[in-house]
Amino acid sequence: MALVVQKFGGSSVADAESIKRVARRVVETRTAGNDVVVVVSAMGDTTDDLLDLAARVTDEPPARELDILLTAGERISMALLAMAINELGVKARSYTGQQAGLRTDTRYGRASIVGVVPERINRAVGDGQVAIVAGFQGVNELNDVTTLGRGGSDTTAVALAAALHADVCEIYTDVDGLFTADPRIVPSARQISRITYEETLELAAQGAKILHLRAVEYARRYGVPLHVRSSFSTKEGTWVTDTTVGDQxxxxxxxxxxxxxxxxxxxxxxxxxxxPDVPGIAARLFEIVAAADANIDMIVQNVSSQATGLTDISFTLPESDGPATLRAIEAAADDLQYAEVRYDDQIGKLSLIGAGMRSHPGVSAQLFGALSAAGINIEMISTSEIRISVVTRAEDLDVAVRAVHTAFDLDTEESEAVVYGGTGR
Amino acid sequence: MALVVQKFGGSSVADAESIKRVARRVVETRTAGNDVVVVVSAMGDTTDDLLDLAARVTDEPPARELDILLTAGERISMALLAMAINELGVKARSYTGQQAGLRTDTRYGRASIVGVVPERINRAVGDGQVAIVAGFQGVNELNDVTTLGRGGSDTTAVALAAALHADVCEIYTDVDGLFTADPRIVPSARQISRITYEETLELAAQGAKILHLRAVEYARRYGVPLHVRSSFSTKEGTWVTDTTVGDQxxxxxxxxxxxxxxxxxxxxxxxxxxxPDVPGIAARLFEIVAAADANIDMIVQNVSSQATGLTDISFTLPESDGPATLRAIEAAADDLQYAEVRYDDQIGKLSLIGAGMRSHPGVSAQLFGALSAAGINIEMISTSEIRISVVTRAEDLDVAVRAVHTAFDLDTEESEAVVYGGTGR
Incomplete structure (x- = not known):
């Protein structure tokens, strides 16, 4: 008998039928002898519909009111799921973020969890109830409702799992788990059985959409085992823990x-x-970029030319931050004394991620070799202990991903069982 | 400068445009120098849509979950209204029933208010904010959300007005106020300028749909002046207070x-x-009816026949309670020893209401005379201090209402100003 926290996203509870399917899933877990706490997102398009309503009323909704508005979505889905589970003969009750003890700071729209006091959830579980908790929301010290921003429901689930000392936090999604590459681009991509928090963070940061960075960070901090799996099948998904070492x-x-x-x-x-390659100019540039609220990712500075004393600085940032950042730099032209500024939105970024590369020299060389053999030019490079990222032309990205996937023996020709072993835990 | 509580129902906030219209109305009241607290219902069909969703998930939703589900509707409308008011440059914040201090008992679906602790609302008003409060909902001692049942939003408004010692509780609706009869049946019906709580209670109980009984009872108990008026015009509506005596x-x-x-x-x-006309039989009958949960209205017992020692007992009840009550009586046939039981759903009830009839004898005679002159047969009669009700054939009801309306000089030929005087307060 384990304590399992299960998180279902908006697409899993999109309509009454989906909610009944999720209810059956929850009941299976419960009748198998587990204690179950469920975290749900708003149904399908509810959040977008509410945002749309707000937009019809005002261009600038006050953040506090927007949060109250949006949290209605999870209240609807949680109550319906509790009803559907009761209908199957299993006792279930729903709890808002406030009732579940999700306490946050006061930053409406992107609140951080400052504490979880899950008394009512503990009591419900102790009484043999399935507790359904609204994801994405909490309450601040003013007793006002807050939302956690992007990835909020995943984070709610992980935070509750940590506070309840749950044995596992299951993140249900519409794919089977994490893959060695995006299967839409690399058809031979393989499902990953086990992966570390660190690697998952790099995967998430580098564009894998399944798990939110923030939830993974929270899970790592509190050592919450994550199990990313499909809500459409019962097969094992991907386990995210602090080690890829299994029981054997x-x-x-x-x-x-x-x-x-x-x-x-x-x-x-x-x-x-x-x-001008003089001290302080680069710092000044990135002050200006930071003031424009851009999230910089990679930075490359060329070796300066001895002849001119000038250098070039390139950096990548989300496309959505591009135009404003460009304007900020252009406005500071006198200050920075540069010759020219260019913006390029036709880039792609490929990242190779693996905790194992720490102890294996030559991974970079193998990566560059694979890209070169595929005729792909590398424009920027950045590395961390468990990641190597390169920037290519956007049009080359798919070919690059496939070439690298093959070069590192990630294709499915090999049996998963041999490479990863075990079936989770 | 007064403190005004304004209540807007679901049809007044049916869509984004309506919400903006209500916002303008609120802002007018605020900029005229008043403190304003607004109570809103859920938007248009929201509650029905949510009930429909619940029905698709289960036939028997647990009452607690149904309450959480339904209260999402008011949270949406209140947040949108707060946004719309802010958009007009007036500070506004929305508050759930819990945040507004609406404390109830634990009867989900039909909770009673046990206390109002409007600290946050007082503070908001003190800060010059318009406070928007979700109608229809409160929180119980378990910190669970409850709904107040039918007429819940009116009751929220009156309870808040009482707790805040508001100068008036304005109930906005889609008609101009209370009328001497339903204008769809009596085109010459006149708007009532002033009416007492007692008379309004009789009107509401007797089928006038504009104000809910419960809210009027609450207003009478705490002496909250009600102003029932149209959300489509600024003209005076109907004032409901403890006296029809004006300032002059x-x-x-x-x-x-x-x-x-x-x-x-x-x-x-x-x-x-x-x-059988023996002691205890009537009591036994009404025990059975009460056990069937029927709300009995009028009761008539014929004088028993000396020859047979038998009597007939008739009573009226809501049509929706009819079939179940009939079955309960039939099931108790041996017990009650009656000869026959009949059900008639083709009846109509007319009620003449007026606090003035207390001191004016002859009102009954005048009523019966008017109905007789119109050729209408009276099947049952019941009276209270300020009301006389009669049962007729359903098909005669419209004619009866018009005849009585005319007989008591209620038609609009007379100027309102002469009869009622004043324009409210």
Whole structure:
């Protein structure tokens, strides 16, 4: 008997039929002898519909009111799910973020969880109830409703799992788990059985959409085992824990060097050409960029020319931040004394991720070799301990991902069982 | 400068355009120098849509979950209205029943208010904010959300007005106020300028649909002046207070004997024929009826026949309670020893209401005379201090209402100003 936290997203509870399907899933877990706490998102398009209503009333909704508005969505889905579970003969009750003890700061629209006091959830579980909790929302010290922003429901689930000392936090989604690459681009991509928090963070940050960065960070901090799996099948998904080592010692021997290949097409690149290579200018540039609220990802500075004393600085950032950042740099032209600034939104980023590369030299060389063999030019490079990222032309990205996936033996020709071993836990 | 509580129903906030219209109305009241607290219902069909969703999930939704589900509707409308008011440059914030301090008992679906602790609302008003409060909902001692049942939003408004010592509670509706009869049946019906709580209670109980009984009872208990008025015009509506006497002494002289004629077509009549006229049988009958959860209205027992020692008992009840009550009586046939039981759903009820009839004898005679002159047969009669009700054939009801309305000089040929005086307060 375990305590299982299950999170179902908006597409899993899109309509009455879906809610009944989720209810059956929850009841299966419960009748198998587990204690179950469920976190739900708003039904399908509810949140968009509410945003649309707000837009028809005002262009600038006050953040507090927007949060109250949007949290109605989860209240609807949680009550309906509780009803559907009761209908199947299993006791269930729904709880708002406030009732579940999800306490946040006061930053409406993107609140952080400052504490979880799940007394009522503990009591419900102790009474043999399935507790359904509204995702995405909490309450602040003013007793006002807040929303957690993007990835909020995943984060609610992980935070509750941590506070309840749950054995696992299951994140249900519409795919089977995490894959070595996006199966739409690499048809031979393989489902990952086990992966570390760190690698998952890199995957998520690099454009894998399934798990939210924030929830993974929370899970890592509190050591909550995540199980990412499909709401359409009962097969094992991907386990995210602090190690890829399973229960059997021999599996450790076969832990993979590379976990997967992520890609991201949503970034743009700004290049500031002919910047005086004197101390302080780069710092000034990035102050200006930060003031424009841009989230910078990669930065490359060329070696300066001895002859001119000038250098070029390139950095990538989300395309949505591009135009405003460009304007900010252009407005500071006198200050920065550059020759020219260019914006390029036709870039793609490929990232190779694997905790194993720490102890395996030569991964970079193998990556560059694979890209070169595929005739793909590398425009920027950045690395971390468990990741290598390169920028290519956007049009080359798919070919690049496939080439790298193959070069690192990630294709499905090999049996998963041999490479990863085990079936989770 | 007054403190005004304004209540807007679902049809007043049916869509984004309506919400913007209500916002303008609220802002007018605010900029005229008043403090304003607004109570809103759910938008248009929201509640029905949510009930429909629940029905697709289960036939028997747990009451607690149904309440959480339904209260989402008011949260949506209140947040949107707060946004729309802010958009007009006036500060507004929305508050759930819980946040507004609406405390109830634990009877989900039909909770009673046990206390109002409007600290946050007082603070908001003190800060110059318009406070928007979700109608129809409160929180119980378990910190669970409850709904107040039918008339819930009116009751929320009155309860808040009482707790805040508001100068007036304005109930906005889609008609101009209360009328001496339903204008669809009596085209010459006149708007009532002033009416007492007592008379309004009789009007509401007798089928006038504009104000809910419960809210009027609450207003009477706490002496909250009600102003029932149209959300489509700024003209004075109907004032409901503890007296029809206005500010001028001479107006008292002209206080009307009769306030209006109500009608009700939603009742049925059960007649139990040939009941032994011995002590205890009638009591037993009404025990059985009470156990069937029927809300009995009028009861008539014939004088028993000396020859047979048998009597007939008739009573009226809502049509919706008819079939179940009939079955309960039939099931108790051996017990009650009656000869026959009949059900008649083709009845109509007309009620003449007026605080003035207390001191004016002859009102009954005048009523019966008017009905007789119109050729209408009276099947049952019941009276209270300020009301006389009669049962007729359903098909005669419209003619009866018009005849009585005319007989008591309620038609609009007379100027309102002469009869009622004043224009409210």
């Amino acid at each position: 010692e021999e599996e450790a021997m076969e832990a993979p060097i590379i976990s997967g290949v992520a890609h991201d097409r949503s970034q743009g690149k700004i290049t500031v050409v002919g910047v | 002494e001479e107006e008292a002289m002209e206080a009307p004997i009769i306030s209006g004629v109500a009608h009700d077509r939603s009742q049925g009549k059960i007649t139990v024929v040939g009941v």
